[in-house]
Amino acid sequence: MNVFDQENFVPPFELRDHEEQTEAWYNNPARQENRRLAExxxxxxxxxxxxxxxxxxxxTLDLADPTGSRGTWADLAKKSRRSSRSERSGQRLPSLPVEIILFILEYSLLSSHPIIDPLSKLNAHALLPEEKKISKDQIAINFLATCKAYHAEGTRFLWKNNSFVFTDCLALQNFRTLGLEHRKHMTHITMRIIAKYYDEDPDREHRAPYPTSNPxxxxxxxxxIPRVPDDTLARRGFRSYTWLQVVDFLxxxxxxxxxDHDTAxxxxxxxxAxxxxxxxxxxxxxxxLTAPSGPxxxxxxxxxxxxxxxxxxLTGLPECHWGSDLASHLGRMVRDDGLFLKTxxxxxxxxxxxxxxDVEWEPRAIRAWKVLAEEYLQSKKKKKASSLSNSGGHHGHHSHHGSVKIAAVPTExxxxxxxxxxxxxLWKRVPVSRDSEERTWVEFDRTTGTAIPREEYADPDTDSYDPDELVCHHCQMMHSPYDDDY
Incomplete structure (x- = not known):
């Protein structure tokens, strides 16, 4: 089959897999650790x-008792004192200055590549071939087991200096066991959300359109992933775990x-952070795919x-109605004047x-028009019309943030x-490409939020600003130029 049959295919229905959920409950870190200690x-x-x-x-056990449960109790009033080997020998082992040891410790716990699924078992299907090789000896984690002082300092270096990629929401959930003193310094993470498909028929093959723009x-x-059929009325057949997986990650x-948190x-x-x-x-x-879970x-x-x-x-977004809907939802997580990149x-x-x-990003400035709306309100002296500035771009009766005022992204x-x-x-620093760390300055039009094309710089007719383009004719207020408002 060289061409995907768009008309006769059967789409998967969206459903969380019960078997994976029960396995995740059983492998919860706390329960797993309790079982290990008990055994x-x-x-x-x-x-x-x-x-x-x-x-x-x-x-003192009675050796004649075959059960090993009987013996005599003794009162140990004196406590024995243990001495180290160095004290007994009277010799001191050679040592390095503490500053040098900490420098070595920090270097040994710094990875040149992102650490994938820390605190969790790696999934081989979610890794690239080169990532499988790197993950074996990525950092000198055994350094943390030398002593308590190195464990405390090394743990701080580990979580502060490295970047992390999560391929499973359970791996992200295990981060809840990490102390807030380590989590509060992390400013960037990556979620690699891999769609999962299930079916009880092992002989049935499923194909889909290639999920790229150049297939x-x-x-x-x-x-x-195969599943065993049963005789219950539970929903079976070809199903997917895609949109709900995005929900579970977030x-x-x-x-x-x-x-230990203050309840007040x-x-x-x-x-x-x-x-x-x-x-x-x-x-x-x-x-x-079928429709995502909107609520x-x-x-x-x-x-x-x-x-x-x-x-x-955001990468890998489907080029369809559901993909646009997901982008609209995710864009609301970005502050005013923030940067939204998709490719x-x-x-x-x-x-x-x-x-x-590697490809280029499609950048967009989020709600850059809000600054223009504030200026329009002040120019019209409509100080009582504060619903716009407090509603995140929605009408007053659809306010999402009430009286909470969240500051825009600071100017770079x-x-x-x-x-x-x-x-x-508005100027923003945008990555050169999807897999590049290098950034370049890009100028965005506040009215549309899109990057200004190069050819418009040579056209003097584009140097204009009309606030009436954003003013609603019904309420005389400025609204987003986009229906999805992201």
Whole structure:
């Protein structure tokens, strides 16, 4: 089959997989650690019993008792004092200055590549071939086990100096066990959200449109996770875990529970200082998936996580109605004058994960028109009409933020001088390409939020600004030029 049959295919229905949820509950870090400690305790007690040794120094076991449960108790009034080998020998081992040791410790715990799924078991299907090789000896993690002082300092270096990629929402959930003193310094993370597909029929093959803007001739053969059929009335068949997986990833960013937190203050989010977020959607084909969950996504992006980022990078977005709807939701997580970047897929997964060629970003300034709206209100002396400035760009009766005023993204330092006289613009530093760390200055039109094309700089007719273009004829207020308002 060289061409995808767009008319006769059966789309997967969206559903969380119950088997994965029950496995995640069983493998919860706390329960897993309790099981490990209980098994280790029983194993050590059995070993001591078999050798006639008590696990309590006050109890002397009766060797004649085959059960190993009887003995005599003794009163140990004196405590023995242990001395180190260096004290007994009277010699001091050679040592380096503390500053040199800390420098070595920091260098050994710094990775040149992002650390994938820390605190969790790696999923081989979510890694590139080169990432599998790097992950084995990425950092000298055993350095932390040398002593308590190095463990404390090394842990701080580990979480402060490295960048992280999460391929599973469970790996992100395990970050809740990390102390706030380490999480509060993280300003950027990457989510690699790989679509999952399930089916009870192992012989049925599923294909989908290639999830890139420049697809090859053949459609993509999906990697389907097999499931065992049963006789219940549970929904079965070809199903997907895509949009709900995005919801589950974002849901983890909500404030986690902390028993030591002051109840009189609001709990901080999982990453309180998070400024930029990159989301790589993998295997999200266009015009293939069913409708996403609108209410859940809206509750997260427009309320709980609303206007919390300075920059959002999004790759692999489907070029269809559902993809545009997702972009509209995710754009609400960015503050006014923030940067929203989207482009083609970074990865495609079939039998293995493949990296796609590097491409340029499609940048957009989020709600850059709000500054113009504030100026329009002041010029018209409509001080009572504060609903616009407090509503995040919505009408007053659709206010999402009430009386909360969230500041816009600060102006970046070192921006070039604009050549426009009338046109209102905004300078932002934009990455050169999807996989590049280098950035260049780009000038955005505040009216549209889009980057100004080069050819418009040579056209003097484009140097104009008419505030009436954004004024609503019904309420005489400025609104977003876009219906989705992102």
């Amino acid at each position: 280790e305790n029983l194993r050590l007690k059995k070993l001591l019993r078999e050798n006639g040794i008590s696990w309590d120094r006050r109890l 090859p001739r053949k459609p993509l053969r999906l990697r389907v 849901d983890v960013l909500r404030p986690p529970f902390d028993p 203050k609001p709990r901080p989010r999982l990453f309180p 998070l400024e930029s977020l990159r989301i790589d959607l993998v295997n999200f084909p266009s015009d293939f 859940e996504m809206h509750a997260l992006t427009a309320h709980d996580l609303s206007m919390s980022l300075n920059e959002l990078q 083609d897929s970074s990865y495609v997964l079939s039998n293995r994960l493949r990296k796609q060629p 330092e070192g921006a070039p001088e604009t050549t426009w006289r009338e046109r209102r613009t």
